Amino acid sequence: MSEIKVPIAKPIIGDKEIENVVEVLKSGMIAQGPKVEEFEQKFAEWVGAEYGIAVNSGTAALHVALLACGIGEGDEVITTPFTFIASGNSIVYTGAKPVFADIDLKTYTLDPDSIEDQITENTVAIMPVQLYGQSADMDKINKIAEKYGLIVIEDAAQAHGAIYNGNKVGSIGDMSCFSFYPTKNMTTSEGGIITTDDADLAESAKMFRAHGASVRYHHNAIGYNFRMTDISAAIGLAQLEKIDEFNERRITNAEYLNEGLKDVDGIITPYCAHGSKHVYHQYTIRVEKGVRDNWVDIINNCGVGTGIHYPIPLYNQPIYKALGIEGNCPNAELAADNVISLPVHPSLTKEDLDLVIEAVKTASRELD
Ligand SMILES: Cc1ncc(COP(=O)(O)O)c(C=O)c1O
Known part of the structure:
Protein backbone atom coordinates (compact mmCIF):
# COMPACT_ATOMS: atom_id res chain seq x y z
CA MET A 1 0.00 0.00 0.00
CA GLU A 241 -10.61 29.32 22.49
CA LYS A 242 -10.06 27.74 19.05
CA ILE A 243 -13.03 25.39 18.63
CA ASP A 244 -15.16 27.86 16.66
CA GLU A 245 -12.32 28.42 14.21
CA PHE A 246 -11.60 24.67 13.99
CA ASN A 247 -15.27 24.04 13.19
CA GLU A 248 -15.38 26.79 10.54
CA ARG A 249 -12.38 25.18 8.83
CA ARG A 250 -14.06 21.78 8.91
CA ILE A 251 -17.18 23.30 7.35
CA THR A 252 -15.18 25.09 4.63
CA ASN A 253 -13.30 21.85 3.89
CA ALA A 254 -16.57 19.90 3.70
CA GLU A 255 -18.05 22.47 1.29
CA TYR A 256 -14.94 22.19 -0.90
CA LEU A 257 -15.24 18.38 -0.91
CA ASN A 258 -18.99 18.60 -1.66
CA GLU A 259 -18.27 20.78 -4.68
CA GLY A 260 -15.40 18.60 -5.94
CA LEU A 261 -17.34 15.36 -5.49
CA LYS A 262 -20.80 16.47 -6.60
CA ASP A 263 -20.73 14.79 -10.02
CA VAL A 264 -18.82 11.67 -9.03
CA ASP A 265 -20.71 8.55 -10.02
CA GLY A 266 -21.60 5.99 -7.35
CA ILE A 267 -21.32 8.03 -4.16
CA ILE A 268 -23.65 9.97 -1.87
CA THR A 269 -22.02 12.98 -0.21
CA PRO A 270 -23.04 14.13 3.30
CA TYR A 271 -26.46 15.69 3.82
CA CYS A 272 -26.94 18.66 6.11
CA ALA A 273 -30.52 18.87 7.38
CA HIS A 274 -32.40 22.16 7.05
CA GLY A 275 -31.92 24.35 10.16
CA SER A 276 -28.88 22.36 11.18
CA LYS A 277 -25.24 23.38 11.58
CA HIS A 278 -23.13 20.33 10.79
CA VAL A 279 -19.60 20.58 12.24
CA TYR A 280 -18.20 17.66 10.23
CA HIS A 281 -16.47 15.62 12.88
CA GLN A 282 -16.47 13.18 9.97
CA TYR A 283 -17.05 13.74 6.28
CA THR A 284 -18.68 10.45 5.41
CA ILE A 285 -19.76 9.33 1.95
CA ARG A 286 -21.80 6.26 1.08
CA VAL A 287 -20.88 4.20 -1.95
CA GLU A 288 -23.62 2.85 -4.17
CA LYS A 289 -21.67 0.68 -6.57
CA GLY A 290 -18.86 -1.84 -6.23
CA VAL A 291 -17.58 -3.19 -2.93
CA ARG A 292 -16.69 -0.72 -0.17
CA ASP A 293 -13.32 -2.38 0.58
CA ASN A 294 -12.26 -1.86 -3.05
CA TRP A 295 -13.06 1.84 -2.81
CA VAL A 296 -11.03 2.02 0.40
CA ASP A 297 -8.04 0.24 -1.17
CA ILE A 298 -7.97 2.56 -4.17
CA ILE A 299 -8.40 5.72 -2.06
CA ASN A 300 -5.64 4.58 0.34
CA ASN A 301 -3.38 3.75 -2.63
CA CYS A 302 -3.77 7.36 -3.75
CA GLY A 303 -2.27 8.40 -0.38
CA VAL A 304 -5.54 9.33 1.33
CA GLY A 305 -6.49 7.95 4.74
CA THR A 306 -10.02 6.67 5.38
CA GLY A 307 -12.13 5.49 8.31
CA ILE A 308 -15.18 3.24 8.55
CA HIS A 309 -17.61 4.70 11.05
CA TYR A 310 -18.98 2.10 11.77
CA PRO A 311 -18.67 -1.31 10.10
CA ILE A 312 -20.97 -3.34 12.39
CA PRO A 313 -24.33 -2.32 13.91
CA LEU A 314 -23.94 -2.76 17.66
CA TYR A 315 -26.41 -5.65 17.90
CA ASN A 316 -24.21 -7.65 15.50
CA GLN A 317 -21.10 -7.21 17.63
CA PRO A 318 -20.02 -10.59 19.02
CA ILE A 319 -20.31 -9.47 22.64
CA TYR A 320 -23.84 -8.09 22.15
CA LYS A 321 -24.92 -11.32 20.48
CA ALA A 322 -23.41 -13.25 23.39
CA LEU A 323 -25.38 -11.06 25.80
CA GLY A 324 -28.60 -11.63 23.84
CA ILE A 325 -28.91 -7.95 22.89
CA GLU A 326 -30.78 -7.99 19.60
CA GLY A 327 -31.83 -5.57 16.89
CA ASN A 328 -33.20 -5.32 13.38
CA CYS A 329 -32.30 -2.05 11.67
CA PRO A 330 -31.99 -2.40 7.88
CA ASN A 331 -30.87 1.21 7.31
CA ALA A 332 -28.08 0.86 9.87
CA GLU A 333 -26.97 -2.37 8.19
CA LEU A 334 -26.92 -0.75 4.77
CA ALA A 335 -24.91 2.19 6.09
CA ALA A 336 -22.48 -0.07 7.96
CA ASP A 337 -21.69 -1.89 4.70
CA ASN A 338 -21.23 1.20 2.55
CA VAL A 339 -19.93 4.27 4.41
CA ILE A 340 -16.40 5.66 4.08
CA SER A 341 -15.10 8.65 6.04
CA LEU A 342 -12.65 10.95 4.26
CA PRO A 343 -10.25 13.51 5.77
CA VAL A 344 -11.96 16.83 6.64
CA HIS A 345 -9.91 18.02 9.66
CA PRO A 346 -8.81 21.66 10.05
CA SER A 347 -5.14 21.06 9.11
CA LEU A 348 -5.91 20.11 5.50
CA THR A 349 -4.48 22.28 2.73
CA LYS A 350 -6.14 22.90 -0.65
CA GLU A 351 -3.66 20.39 -2.14
CA ASP A 352 -4.71 17.79 0.44
CA LEU A 353 -8.38 18.33 -0.37
CA ASP A 354 -7.67 18.09 -4.11
CA LEU A 355 -5.87 14.79 -3.47
CA VAL A 356 -8.92 13.49 -1.57
CA ILE A 357 -11.20 14.48 -4.47
CA GLU A 358 -8.88 12.91 -7.05
CA ALA A 359 -8.64 9.69 -5.02
CA VAL A 360 -12.43 9.30 -4.88
CA LYS A 361 -12.74 10.10 -8.60
CA THR A 362 -10.09 7.47 -9.38
CA ALA A 363 -11.96 4.86 -7.34
CA SER A 364 -15.23 5.74 -9.06
CA ARG A 365 -13.62 5.37 -12.52
CA GLU A 366 -11.83 2.12 -11.70
CA LEU A 367 -14.92 0.54 -10.18
CA ASP A 368 -17.19 1.25 -13.14
C1 LIG B 1 -20.53 8.52 19.44
C2 LIG B 1 -19.51 8.31 20.53
N1 LIG B 1 -19.93 8.05 21.76
C3 LIG B 1 -19.06 7.89 22.78
C4 LIG B 1 -17.70 7.99 22.59
C5 LIG B 1 -16.78 7.71 23.72
O1 LIG B 1 -15.87 8.72 23.99
P1 LIG B 1 -14.44 8.39 24.60
O2 LIG B 1 -13.62 7.74 23.55
O3 LIG B 1 -13.93 9.74 24.99
O4 LIG B 1 -14.65 7.51 25.78
C6 LIG B 1 -17.22 8.30 21.31
C7 LIG B 1 -15.79 8.52 21.03
O5 LIG B 1 -14.98 7.77 20.78
C8 LIG B 1 -18.15 8.43 20.25
O6 LIG B 1 -17.73 8.70 19.00
Whole structure:
Protein backbone atom coordinates (compact mmCIF):
# COMPACT_ATOMS: atom_id res chain seq x y z
CA MET A 1 0.00 0.00 0.00
CA SER A 2 1.24 3.54 -0.73
CA GLU A 3 2.20 5.93 1.99
CA ILE A 4 -0.76 7.83 3.49
CA LYS A 5 -0.10 11.52 2.76
CA VAL A 6 -3.41 12.83 4.05
CA PRO A 7 -4.38 11.22 7.38
CA ILE A 8 -8.02 10.83 8.40
CA ALA A 9 -7.50 12.81 11.64
CA LYS A 10 -4.90 15.11 13.19
CA PRO A 11 -5.19 16.83 16.58
CA ILE A 12 -3.87 20.41 16.61
CA ILE A 13 -1.84 21.16 19.73
CA GLY A 14 -0.37 24.67 19.82
CA ASP A 15 1.89 26.71 22.11
CA LYS A 16 -1.03 27.78 24.30
CA GLU A 17 -1.93 24.18 25.17
CA ILE A 18 1.73 23.50 26.06
CA GLU A 19 2.03 26.69 28.16
CA ASN A 20 -1.20 25.86 30.01
CA VAL A 21 -0.03 22.33 30.81
CA VAL A 22 3.38 23.52 32.00
CA GLU A 23 1.66 26.04 34.28
CA VAL A 24 -0.45 23.27 35.83
CA LEU A 25 2.54 20.96 36.25
CA LYS A 26 4.45 23.72 38.01
CA SER A 27 1.48 24.52 40.26
CA GLY A 28 1.63 21.10 41.90
CA MET A 29 -2.18 20.73 41.54
CA ILE A 30 -2.23 18.04 38.88
CA ALA A 31 -5.43 16.14 39.79
CA GLN A 32 -8.96 17.64 39.61
CA GLY A 33 -8.70 21.25 40.75
CA PRO A 34 -9.36 24.86 39.71
CA LYS A 35 -8.64 24.30 35.99
CA VAL A 36 -11.32 21.61 35.80
CA GLU A 37 -13.80 23.98 37.45
CA GLU A 38 -12.90 26.79 35.04
CA PHE A 39 -13.18 24.42 32.07
CA GLU A 40 -16.58 23.16 33.23
CA GLN A 41 -17.95 26.70 33.54
CA LYS A 42 -16.55 27.88 30.21
CA PHE A 43 -17.61 24.80 28.23
CA ALA A 44 -21.15 24.88 29.71
CA GLU A 45 -21.42 28.56 28.85
CA TRP A 46 -20.20 27.87 25.31
CA VAL A 47 -22.92 25.27 24.69
CA GLY A 48 -25.57 27.30 26.49
CA ALA A 49 -26.12 24.97 29.45
CA GLU A 50 -26.20 25.84 33.16
CA TYR A 51 -23.83 23.16 34.42
CA GLY A 52 -20.81 21.23 33.18
CA ILE A 53 -19.42 18.13 34.90
CA ALA A 54 -16.03 17.13 33.50
CA VAL A 55 -14.93 13.49 33.54
CA ASN A 56 -12.03 11.49 32.13
CA SER A 57 -13.68 10.19 28.91
CA GLY A 58 -16.79 10.49 26.80
CA THR A 59 -17.66 6.95 27.82
CA ALA A 60 -17.54 7.96 31.50
CA ALA A 61 -19.74 10.98 30.67
CA LEU A 62 -22.45 8.70 29.23
CA HIS A 63 -22.15 6.22 32.10
CA VAL A 64 -22.40 8.96 34.74
CA ALA A 65 -25.32 10.69 32.96
CA LEU A 66 -27.31 7.44 32.91
CA LEU A 67 -26.56 6.81 36.59
CA ALA A 68 -27.46 10.39 37.51
CA CYS A 69 -30.84 9.85 35.82
CA GLY A 70 -31.38 6.78 38.02
CA ILE A 71 -31.20 4.32 35.12
CA GLY A 72 -30.30 0.71 35.97
CA GLU A 73 -31.37 -2.91 36.14
CA GLY A 74 -34.70 -3.64 34.40
CA ASP A 75 -34.71 -0.39 32.41
CA GLU A 76 -34.53 -0.04 28.65
CA VAL A 77 -32.85 2.80 26.77
CA ILE A 78 -33.59 3.34 23.08
CA THR A 79 -30.58 4.26 20.98
CA THR A 80 -29.02 3.78 17.54
CA PRO A 81 -26.94 0.74 16.62
CA PHE A 82 -24.94 2.84 14.13
CA THR A 83 -22.43 4.38 16.53
CA PHE A 84 -19.24 3.72 18.46
CA ILE A 85 -19.74 0.91 20.97
CA ALA A 86 -19.35 3.29 23.95
CA SER A 87 -22.92 4.52 23.37
CA GLY A 88 -24.35 1.03 23.89
CA ASN A 89 -21.82 -0.06 26.50
CA SER A 90 -22.63 2.86 28.80
CA ILE A 91 -26.20 1.54 28.97
CA VAL A 92 -24.99 -2.02 29.60
CA TYR A 93 -22.68 -0.84 32.44
CA THR A 94 -25.71 0.39 34.40
CA GLY A 95 -27.51 -2.95 34.13
CA ALA A 96 -30.08 -1.47 31.73
CA LYS A 97 -30.71 -2.84 28.24
CA PRO A 98 -29.94 -1.00 24.99
CA VAL A 99 -32.86 -1.27 22.56
CA PHE A 100 -32.11 -0.32 18.99
CA ALA A 101 -34.21 1.85 16.69
CA ASP A 102 -33.18 2.41 13.08
CA ILE A 103 -31.42 5.42 11.58
CA ASP A 104 -32.41 7.98 8.98
CA LEU A 105 -30.31 7.21 5.89
CA LYS A 106 -29.78 10.87 5.05
CA THR A 107 -28.25 12.02 8.34
CA TYR A 108 -27.30 8.57 9.74
CA THR A 109 -28.79 9.64 13.09
CA LEU A 110 -31.64 8.02 15.04
CA ASP A 111 -34.85 8.13 12.98
CA PRO A 112 -37.64 9.51 15.20
CA ASP A 113 -40.20 7.55 13.19
CA SER A 114 -38.62 4.26 14.23
CA ILE A 115 -38.56 5.01 17.98
CA GLU A 116 -42.17 4.45 19.06
CA ASP A 117 -42.21 0.82 17.87
CA GLN A 118 -39.44 0.09 20.37
CA ILE A 119 -41.13 1.62 23.42
CA THR A 120 -42.21 -0.85 26.11
CA GLU A 121 -43.29 -0.44 29.73
CA ASN A 122 -39.60 -0.71 30.67
CA THR A 123 -38.41 2.14 28.45
CA VAL A 124 -37.03 5.03 30.52
CA ALA A 125 -34.85 7.01 28.14
CA ILE A 126 -33.83 7.81 24.57
CA MET A 127 -30.17 8.30 23.69
CA PRO A 128 -29.79 9.93 20.26
CA VAL A 129 -26.21 10.07 18.95
CA GLN A 130 -25.25 13.32 17.20
CA LEU A 131 -23.25 11.39 14.63
CA TYR A 132 -20.47 12.79 12.43
CA GLY A 133 -21.08 16.32 13.80
CA GLN A 134 -24.79 16.66 13.06
CA SER A 135 -27.76 16.62 15.42
CA ALA A 136 -30.57 14.10 15.17
CA ASP A 137 -34.08 15.51 14.69
CA MET A 138 -34.37 16.59 18.33
CA ASP A 139 -37.78 18.30 18.12
CA LYS A 140 -39.41 15.04 17.09
CA ILE A 141 -37.36 13.02 19.60
CA ASN A 142 -38.19 15.41 22.46
CA LYS A 143 -41.88 15.24 21.53
CA ILE A 144 -41.87 11.44 21.75
CA ALA A 145 -40.00 11.66 25.06
CA GLU A 146 -42.59 14.07 26.41
CA LYS A 147 -45.48 11.89 25.26
CA TYR A 148 -44.12 8.80 27.05
CA GLY A 149 -42.39 10.54 29.99
CA LEU A 150 -38.88 9.53 28.89
CA ILE A 151 -35.51 11.09 29.67
CA VAL A 152 -33.34 12.29 26.74
CA ILE A 153 -29.58 11.85 27.01
CA GLU A 154 -27.69 13.23 24.01
CA ASP A 155 -24.53 11.40 22.99
CA ALA A 156 -22.85 14.51 21.63
CA ALA A 157 -19.36 12.98 21.62
CA GLN A 158 -18.92 13.95 17.95
CA ALA A 159 -20.79 17.24 17.78
CA HIS A 160 -19.09 20.09 19.68
CA GLY A 161 -20.64 23.27 18.29
CA ALA A 162 -23.34 21.65 16.14
CA ILE A 163 -26.62 23.57 16.10
CA TYR A 164 -30.17 22.26 15.78
CA ASN A 165 -32.97 24.78 15.15
CA GLY A 166 -31.00 27.56 16.82
CA ASN A 167 -29.90 25.53 19.86
CA LYS A 168 -26.42 24.18 20.36
CA VAL A 169 -26.05 20.46 20.81
CA GLY A 170 -25.41 20.05 24.54
CA SER A 171 -28.33 22.24 25.51
CA ILE A 172 -31.19 20.22 23.99
CA GLY A 173 -31.58 16.98 25.97
CA ASP A 174 -31.94 16.50 29.75
CA MET A 175 -28.24 15.67 29.82
CA SER A 176 -25.64 15.80 27.03
CA CYS A 177 -22.31 14.03 26.86
CA PHE A 178 -19.19 15.06 24.94
CA SER A 179 -15.86 13.31 24.30
CA PHE A 180 -12.53 15.09 24.05
CA TYR A 181 -10.61 12.15 22.59
CA PRO A 182 -7.75 13.46 20.38
CA THR A 183 -9.54 12.86 17.06
CA LYS A 184 -12.61 14.86 18.16
CA ASN A 185 -13.30 18.46 17.07
CA MET A 186 -11.53 19.60 20.25
CA THR A 187 -9.43 17.61 22.70
CA THR A 188 -8.20 17.40 26.30
CA SER A 189 -6.18 14.23 25.41
CA GLU A 190 -8.61 11.73 27.01
CA GLY A 191 -11.62 13.47 28.55
CA GLY A 192 -15.34 14.10 28.52
CA ILE A 193 -18.02 16.37 29.93
CA ILE A 194 -21.72 16.26 30.77
CA THR A 195 -23.83 19.39 30.33
CA THR A 196 -27.27 19.96 31.82
CA ASP A 197 -29.63 22.70 33.01
CA ASP A 198 -30.85 20.61 35.92
CA ALA A 199 -29.15 21.36 39.25
CA ASP A 200 -30.15 18.02 40.84
CA LEU A 201 -28.87 15.98 37.89
CA ALA A 202 -25.62 17.98 37.95
CA GLU A 203 -25.16 17.25 41.68
CA SER A 204 -25.91 13.59 41.14
CA ALA A 205 -23.42 13.40 38.25
CA LYS A 206 -20.72 14.99 40.42
CA MET A 207 -21.41 12.38 43.07
CA PHE A 208 -21.11 9.41 40.69
CA ARG A 209 -17.90 10.91 39.24
CA ALA A 210 -16.26 10.80 42.67
CA HIS A 211 -17.02 7.47 44.32
CA GLY A 212 -20.60 8.35 45.15
CA ALA A 213 -19.60 11.07 47.63
CA SER A 214 -21.05 14.59 47.73
CA VAL A 215 -19.18 15.24 50.96
CA ARG A 216 -15.69 13.79 51.18
CA TYR A 217 -15.60 10.29 52.65
CA HIS A 218 -19.40 10.15 52.96
CA HIS A 219 -20.63 7.75 50.27
CA ASN A 220 -24.29 7.55 49.28
CA ALA A 221 -23.89 5.40 46.17
CA ILE A 222 -21.40 3.11 44.47
CA GLY A 223 -19.66 5.63 42.26
CA TYR A 224 -16.43 5.66 40.28
CA ASN A 225 -13.19 7.56 39.90
CA PHE A 226 -14.03 9.33 36.65
CA ARG A 227 -12.40 12.65 37.52
CA MET A 228 -10.70 14.79 34.88
CA THR A 229 -7.25 16.14 35.77
CA ASP A 230 -6.23 19.80 35.69
CA ILE A 231 -3.64 18.80 33.08
CA SER A 232 -6.42 17.74 30.70
CA ALA A 233 -8.57 20.76 31.57
CA ALA A 234 -5.62 23.05 30.80
CA ILE A 235 -5.46 21.61 27.28
CA GLY A 236 -9.24 21.92 27.01
CA LEU A 237 -9.20 25.60 28.00
CA ALA A 238 -6.77 26.40 25.17
CA GLN A 239 -8.79 24.32 22.70
CA LEU A 240 -12.04 26.01 23.72
CA GLU A 241 -10.61 29.32 22.49
CA LYS A 242 -10.06 27.74 19.05
CA ILE A 243 -13.03 25.39 18.63
CA ASP A 244 -15.16 27.86 16.66
CA GLU A 245 -12.32 28.42 14.21
CA PHE A 246 -11.60 24.67 13.99
CA ASN A 247 -15.27 24.04 13.19
CA GLU A 248 -15.38 26.79 10.54
CA ARG A 249 -12.38 25.18 8.83
CA ARG A 250 -14.06 21.78 8.91
CA ILE A 251 -17.18 23.30 7.35
CA THR A 252 -15.18 25.09 4.63
CA ASN A 253 -13.30 21.85 3.89
CA ALA A 254 -16.57 19.90 3.70
CA GLU A 255 -18.05 22.47 1.29
CA TYR A 256 -14.94 22.19 -0.90
CA LEU A 257 -15.24 18.38 -0.91
CA ASN A 258 -18.99 18.60 -1.66
CA GLU A 259 -18.27 20.78 -4.68
CA GLY A 260 -15.40 18.60 -5.94
CA LEU A 261 -17.34 15.36 -5.49
CA LYS A 262 -20.80 16.47 -6.60
CA ASP A 263 -20.73 14.79 -10.02
CA VAL A 264 -18.82 11.67 -9.03
CA ASP A 265 -20.71 8.55 -10.02
CA GLY A 266 -21.60 5.99 -7.35
CA ILE A 267 -21.32 8.03 -4.16
CA ILE A 268 -23.65 9.97 -1.87
CA THR A 269 -22.02 12.98 -0.21
CA PRO A 270 -23.04 14.13 3.30
CA TYR A 271 -26.46 15.69 3.82
CA CYS A 272 -26.94 18.66 6.11
CA ALA A 273 -30.52 18.87 7.38
CA HIS A 274 -32.40 22.16 7.05
CA GLY A 275 -31.92 24.35 10.16
CA SER A 276 -28.88 22.36 11.18
CA LYS A 277 -25.24 23.38 11.58
CA HIS A 278 -23.13 20.33 10.79
CA VAL A 279 -19.60 20.58 12.24
CA TYR A 280 -18.20 17.66 10.23
CA HIS A 281 -16.47 15.62 12.88
CA GLN A 282 -16.47 13.18 9.97
CA TYR A 283 -17.05 13.74 6.28
CA THR A 284 -18.68 10.45 5.41
CA ILE A 285 -19.76 9.33 1.95
CA ARG A 286 -21.80 6.26 1.08
CA VAL A 287 -20.88 4.20 -1.95
CA GLU A 288 -23.62 2.85 -4.17
CA LYS A 289 -21.67 0.68 -6.57
CA GLY A 290 -18.86 -1.84 -6.23
CA VAL A 291 -17.58 -3.19 -2.93
CA ARG A 292 -16.69 -0.72 -0.17
CA ASP A 293 -13.32 -2.38 0.58
CA ASN A 294 -12.26 -1.86 -3.05
CA TRP A 295 -13.06 1.84 -2.81
CA VAL A 296 -11.03 2.02 0.40
CA ASP A 297 -8.04 0.24 -1.17
CA ILE A 298 -7.97 2.56 -4.17
CA ILE A 299 -8.40 5.72 -2.06
CA ASN A 300 -5.64 4.58 0.34
CA ASN A 301 -3.38 3.75 -2.63
CA CYS A 302 -3.77 7.36 -3.75
CA GLY A 303 -2.27 8.40 -0.38
CA VAL A 304 -5.54 9.33 1.33
CA GLY A 305 -6.49 7.95 4.74
CA THR A 306 -10.02 6.67 5.38
CA GLY A 307 -12.13 5.49 8.31
CA ILE A 308 -15.18 3.24 8.55
CA HIS A 309 -17.61 4.70 11.05
CA TYR A 310 -18.98 2.10 11.77
CA PRO A 311 -18.67 -1.31 10.10
CA ILE A 312 -20.97 -3.34 12.39
CA PRO A 313 -24.33 -2.32 13.91
CA LEU A 314 -23.94 -2.76 17.66
CA TYR A 315 -26.41 -5.65 17.90
CA ASN A 316 -24.21 -7.65 15.50
CA GLN A 317 -21.10 -7.21 17.63
CA PRO A 318 -20.02 -10.59 19.02
CA ILE A 319 -20.31 -9.47 22.64
CA TYR A 320 -23.84 -8.09 22.15
CA LYS A 321 -24.92 -11.32 20.48
CA ALA A 322 -23.41 -13.25 23.39
CA LEU A 323 -25.38 -11.06 25.80
CA GLY A 324 -28.60 -11.63 23.84
CA ILE A 325 -28.91 -7.95 22.89
CA GLU A 326 -30.78 -7.99 19.60
CA GLY A 327 -31.83 -5.57 16.89
CA ASN A 328 -33.20 -5.32 13.38
CA CYS A 329 -32.30 -2.05 11.67
CA PRO A 330 -31.99 -2.40 7.88
CA ASN A 331 -30.87 1.21 7.31
CA ALA A 332 -28.08 0.86 9.87
CA GLU A 333 -26.97 -2.37 8.19
CA LEU A 334 -26.92 -0.75 4.77
CA ALA A 335 -24.91 2.19 6.09
CA ALA A 336 -22.48 -0.07 7.96
CA ASP A 337 -21.69 -1.89 4.70
CA ASN A 338 -21.23 1.20 2.55
CA VAL A 339 -19.93 4.27 4.41
CA ILE A 340 -16.40 5.66 4.08
CA SER A 341 -15.10 8.65 6.04
CA LEU A 342 -12.65 10.95 4.26
CA PRO A 343 -10.25 13.51 5.77
CA VAL A 344 -11.96 16.83 6.64
CA HIS A 345 -9.91 18.02 9.66
CA PRO A 346 -8.81 21.66 10.05
CA SER A 347 -5.14 21.06 9.11
CA LEU A 348 -5.91 20.11 5.50
CA THR A 349 -4.48 22.28 2.73
CA LYS A 350 -6.14 22.90 -0.65
CA GLU A 351 -3.66 20.39 -2.14
CA ASP A 352 -4.71 17.79 0.44
CA LEU A 353 -8.38 18.33 -0.37
CA ASP A 354 -7.67 18.09 -4.11
CA LEU A 355 -5.87 14.79 -3.47
CA VAL A 356 -8.92 13.49 -1.57
CA ILE A 357 -11.20 14.48 -4.47
CA GLU A 358 -8.88 12.91 -7.05
CA ALA A 359 -8.64 9.69 -5.02
CA VAL A 360 -12.43 9.30 -4.88
CA LYS A 361 -12.74 10.10 -8.60
CA THR A 362 -10.09 7.47 -9.38
CA ALA A 363 -11.96 4.86 -7.34
CA SER A 364 -15.23 5.74 -9.06
CA ARG A 365 -13.62 5.37 -12.52
CA GLU A 366 -11.83 2.12 -11.70
CA LEU A 367 -14.92 0.54 -10.18
CA ASP A 368 -17.19 1.25 -13.14
C1 LIG B 1 -20.53 8.52 19.44
C2 LIG B 1 -19.51 8.31 20.53
N1 LIG B 1 -19.93 8.05 21.76
C3 LIG B 1 -19.06 7.89 22.78
C4 LIG B 1 -17.70 7.99 22.59
C5 LIG B 1 -16.78 7.71 23.72
O1 LIG B 1 -15.87 8.72 23.99
P1 LIG B 1 -14.44 8.39 24.60
O2 LIG B 1 -13.62 7.74 23.55
O3 LIG B 1 -13.93 9.74 24.99
O4 LIG B 1 -14.65 7.51 25.78
C6 LIG B 1 -17.22 8.30 21.31
C7 LIG B 1 -15.79 8.52 21.03
O5 LIG B 1 -14.98 7.77 20.78
C8 LIG B 1 -18.15 8.43 20.25
O6 LIG B 1 -17.73 8.70 19.00
